Amino acid sequence: xxxxxxxxxxxxxxxxxxxxxxxxxxxxxxxxxxxxxxxxxxxxxxxxxxxxxxxxxxxxxxxxxxxxxxxxxxxxxxxxxxxxxxxxxxxxxxxxxxxxxxxxxxxxxxxxxxxxxxxxxxxxxxxxxxxxxxxxxxxxxxxxxxxxxxxxxxxxxxxxxxxxxxxxxxxxxxxxxxxxxxxxxxxxxxxxxxxxxxxxxxxxxxxxxxxxxxxxxxxxxxxxxxxxxxxxxx
Amino acid sequence: xxxxxxxxxxxxxxxxxxxxxxxxxxxxxxxxxxxxxxxxxxxxxxxxxxxxxxxxxxxxxxxxxxxxxxxxxxxxxxxxxxxxxxxxxxxxxxxxxxxxxxxxxxxxxxxxxxxxxxxxxxxxxxxxxxxxxxxxxxxxxxxxxxxxxxxxxxxxxxxxxxxxxxxxxxxxxxxxxxxxxxxxxxxxxxxxxxxxxxxxxxxxxxxxxxxxxxxxxxxxxxxxxxxxxxxxxx
DNA sequence: ATATATTGAATGAGTATTCAGCAAGTATCT
DNA sequence: AGATACTTGCTGAATACTCATTCAATATAT
Numbered sequence: 001x002x003x004x005x006x007x008x009x010x011x012x013x014x015x016x017x018x019x020x021x022x023x024x025x026x027x028x029x030x031x032x033x034x035x036x037x038x039x040x041x042x043x044x045x046x047x048x049x050x051x052x053x054x055x056x057x058x059x060x061x062x063x064x065x066x067x068x069x070x071x072x073x074x075x076x077x078x079x080x081x082x083x084x085x086x087x088x089x090x091x092x093x094x095x096x097x098x099x100x101x102x103x104x105x106x107x108x109x110x111x112x113x114x115x116x117x118x119x120x121x122x123x124x125x126x127x128x129x130x131x132x133x134x135x136x137x138x139x140x141x142x143x144x145x146x147x148x149x150x151x152x153x154x155x156x157x158x159x160x161x162x163x164x165x166x167x168x169x170x171x172x173x174x175x176x177x178x179x180x181x182x183x184x185x186x187x188x189x190x191x192x193x194x195x196x197x198x199x200x201x202x203x204x205x206x207x208x209x210x211x212x213x214x215x216x217x218x219x220x221x222x223x224x225x226x227x228x229x230x231x232x233x234x
Numbered sequence: 235x236x237x238x239x240x241x242x243x244x245x246x247x248x249x250x251x252x253x254x255x256x257x258x259x260x261x262x263x264x265x266x267x268x269x270x271x272x273x274x275x276x277x278x279x280x281x282x283x284x285x286x287x288x289x290x291x292x293x294x295x296x297x298x299x300x301x302x303x304x305x306x307x308x309x310x311x312x313x314x315x316x317x318x319x320x321x322x323x324x325x326x327x328x329x330x331x332x333x334x335x336x337x338x339x340x341x342x343x344x345x346x347x348x349x350x351x352x353x354x355x356x357x358x359x360x361x362x363x364x365x366x367x368x369x370x371x372x373x374x375x376x377x378x379x380x381x382x383x384x385x386x387x388x389x390x391x392x393x394x395x396x397x398x399x400x401x402x403x404x405x406x407x408x409x410x411x412x413x414x415x416x417x418x419x420x421x422x423x424x425x426x427x428x429x430x431x432x433x434x435x436x437x438x439x440x441x442x443x444x445x446x447x448x449x450x451x452x453x454x455x456x457x458x459x460x461x462x463x464x465x466x467x468x
Numbered sequence: 469a470t471a472t473a474t475t476g477a478a479t480g481a482g483t484a485t486t487c488a489g490c491a492a493g494t495a496t497c498t
Numbered sequence: 499a500g501a502t503a504c505t506t507g508c509t510g511a512a513t514a515c516t517c518a519t520t521c522a523a524t525a526t527a528t
Binding site: 037040071072073074075078079 | 473474475476477
Binding site: 053054055056057058059136139140141142143144145146147148152155156181182185186188189191192193194195196197199200202203211212214215216218219222223 | 288289290291292293370373374375376377378379380381382386389390415416419420422423425426427428429430431433434436437445446448449450452453456457
């Protein structure tokens with residue numbers, strides 16, 4: 001019995017460490033047992049993102065998530081109900097965060113099309129969104145998305161609105177600056193470019209957020225020379 | 235005994251069908267038993283690509299591959315040695331095919347930087363390379379690549395040579411046409427754009443190879459107006 | 469005292485891997 | 499040519515293992 005107890009003590013100590021590393025995003029981080037349902041869920045979601053980033057989709061196990069969160073094995077099925085639902089909630093959370101950040105960038109920007117476009121592009125390479133950890137998690141989902149309608153919907157929900165705004169902004173700039181290009185194609189290229197740069201960021205080593213942002217800006221300047229300079233919208 | 239035989243007969247019939255659908259890439263397609271080792275390996279690789287495209291990485295099982303190839307369950311471990319090695323061989327095969335296609339495009343192109351760049355861009359959206367099936371398989375590997383050095387090496391081997399050539403071609407054009415842009419950044423944006431377009435092709439529905447190619451061309455025209463037109467290099 | 473969160477061992481489903489046996493081909497001998 | 503042993507591709511049932519899920523017991527909060 002005493003052996004069991006000392007083992008338990010050890011385990012608890014290990015867990016404390018894991019918890020503090022993984023996610024003390026806690027508002028009311030009531031220690032040990034009682035954390036609010038919502039806090040626990042977020043903690044587990046954070047641990048899931050960690051695991052996805054570290055081990056990839058196919059190697060992410062509930063055991064790893066639980067360990068990462070410093071909790072016991074059965075915990076996920078208690079708070080979510082299945083692995084599938086945990087993953088969907090995780091993707092949902094990331095999509096929500098992305099959308100909020102995107103909306104904030106839009107609100108902060110001025111009214112002109114050039115300012116808004118500039119701001120949206122900048123938002124995508126913002127330090128808050130554009131973490132290696134999060135990009136890796138996105139990547140893990142994307143890799144599975146083609147064969148999973150649910151993931152595809154969540155990954156793509158964003159794309160639709162996003163792309164539509166891009167198209168209308170490009171159209172506006174085209175009208176103002178009488179550029180020759182087709183707005184739809186230009187917008188498509190822009191969002192493809194940004195996705196490709198994200199991709200590079202995940203993979204590449206000597207490749208920074210700033211460099212990626214720079215490449216996106218170069219595109220803006222090349223396509224909308226009468227509206228954009230390297231230092232910002234004119 | 236007779237029951238066993240008739241069952242066998244049925245199974246063989248089913249298999250024949252599967253084989254003819256999946257891959258009769260056979261040179262010396264010696265029927266039934268004796269297909270050369272190499273032929274069998276390729277057949278299994280094709281079935282693996284099918285499975286990856288249809289079910290995604292995490293849901294691809296050896297049973298599914300074997301069924302797809304119309305062969306028995308133990309077959310993969312006989313010809314490859316493990317699932318891991320089959321997947322690596324598959325990725326290798328795709329990378330080889332891509333590289334060969336790319337080299338061919340380079341050889342066919344004229345000597346000028348503009349022609350070569352144009353040809354390389356076209357090659358990426360060629361009907362032979364740019365199949366939904368293959369893109370989906372690439373995608374499956376990419377999703378896992380970040381957490382698997384072996385995959386990353388195979389996916390990325392291409393990128394290094396590829397990107398270096400892009401940079402030098404862009405630098406050449408820059409020198410000829412006295413463009414303002416930094417060649418490295420321009421090349422980076424171009425390859426990111428193309429990766430992003432590939433990505434879109436995998437995912438999107440109402441999005442064709444031609445449209446993607448068009449968007450890439452639009453970028454070339456925008457950045458190198460003195461070298462490129464919508465109909466080809468000047 | 470009751471409700472609620474948490475644990476961790478047990479369960480079971482799915483799947484990679486193994487391997488003994490079978491059958492199609494090939495070589496050798498008579 | 500026919501019979502014989504030998505090689506090699508292939509099969510599929512048995513094995514071993516990983517992991518999601520369950521649940522009775524326990525700890526903690528109100």
